[in-house]
Amino acid sequence: MIEAHHLHHAYGRRPVLRGVDLRAGQGEVVGLVGPNGSGKSTLVRALYGAITPDRGSVVLDGVPLGALRRREVARRVAVVVQDAAQELPLSVADVVELGTLPHRRPGRARDDRVVAQALRRVGVDHLADRMVGALSGGERQRVLVARALAQQTSHLLLDEPTNHLDIRYQHEVLALVRDLGLTTVVVLHDLNLAARYCDRLVLLREGRVHAAGPVADVLAVVPDVYGLRAQRVDADDGTRQLLFRRGDARTEPHGAAPGSTEGPG
Numbered sequence: 732m733i734e735a736h737h738l739h740h741a742y743g744r745r746p747v748l749r750g751v752d753l754r755a756g757q758g759e760v761v762g763l764v765g766p767n768g769s770g771k772s773t774l775v776r777a778l779y780g781a782i783t784p785d786r787g788s789v790v791l792d793g794v795p796l797g798a799l800r801r802r803e804v805a806r807r808v809a810v811v812v813q814d815a816a817q818e819l820p821l822s823v824a825d826v827v828e829l830g831t832l833p834h835r836r837p838g839r840a841r842d843d844r845v846v847a848q849a850l851r852r853v854g855v856d857h858l859a860d861r862m863v864g865a866l867s868g869g870e871r872q873r874v875l876v877a878r879a880l881a882q883q884t885s886h887l888l889l890d891e892p893t894n895h896l897d898i899r900y901q902h903e904v905l906a907l908v909r910d911l912g913l914t915t916v917v918v919l920h921d922l923n924l925a926a927r928y929c930d931r932l933v934l935l936r937e938g939r940v941h942a943a944g945p946v947a948d949v950l951a952v953v954p955d956v957y958g959l960r961a962q963r964v965d966a967d968d969g970t971r972q973l974l975f976r977r978g979d980a981r982t983e984p985h986g987a988a989p990g991s992t993e994g995p996g
């Protein structure tokens with residue numbers, strides 16, 4: 732379980748997090764959504780200790796993050812963010828192997844089995860010997876997910892993991908993330924992907940939690956936050972999707988004509 736209690740953070744004098752609470756229970760997938768600049772990445776950084784919030788605390792399985800050494804955090808929390816791995820002269824297998832480091836004892840050989848398994852699970856085993864800098868954005872993104880798997884943690888944080896992925900891999904990666912059964916916080920811009928793969932959503936707006944809870948409840952206030960019109964569509968797998976277009980913020984019921992209006996719900 733990972734919890735954020737009343738986090739405040741400012742870059743210089745500009746407050747970016749203003750009293751944010753978040754909780755992802757064991758095995759739960761929590762989607763973090765919100766407009767550009769609302770503080771999602773900053774919150775994720777605070778969750779794994781990349782930044783220390785000005786106020787508030789992060790608690791990992793009951794232990795304050797500040798009480799854990801970096802290596803202990805890395806044994807419990809894997810992170811998939813856009814990072815600088817692409818700049819390193821490393822092969823894909825090398826990058827994924829970096830994920831195993833928090834568990835490695837000095838002098839012990841690398842565990843090729845864990846690396847191979849992680850590569851296979853994300854479907855990038857055929858890329859193992861390629862240089863990571865020579866991959867496409869989507870291939871590199873999947874390699875970063877494989878690195879996170881190789882880290883064998885109970886918690887997973889992902890910041891826009893579907894960035895660069897084609898539509899098939901967007902679904903494959905998020906389905907994989909779901910299947911892992913880890914305690915997960917995932918930043919997503921695509922609200923329909925968030926609705927499909929998350930247990931709950933947290934919607935940030937200007938550094939505050941604007942809404943949090945079941946997917947349907949949070950989606951109901953989305954048009955208001957983004958200033959868009961949304962039409963609800965009930966998919967045949969039971970999930971609810973939203974079609975967005977510009978216009979006054981409101982949600983139209985399933986099948987409504989574009990001009991008709993109805994409050995959210």
Ligand SMILES: Nc1ncnc2c1ncn2[C@@H]1O[C@H](COP(=O)(O)OP(=O)(O)OP(=O)(O)O)[C@@H](O)[C@H]1O
Pocket residue numbers: 742743747765766767768769770771772773774
């Ligand atoms: N290192 C930094 N120094 C100064 N300001 C920053 C820094 N990182 C982020 N910010 C600012 O903090 C605010 C929140 O940024 P953050 O990246 O957390 O938002 P976000 O919700 O993830 O945005 P996006 O959807 O665009 O990725 C933005 O206004 C951003 O410009």
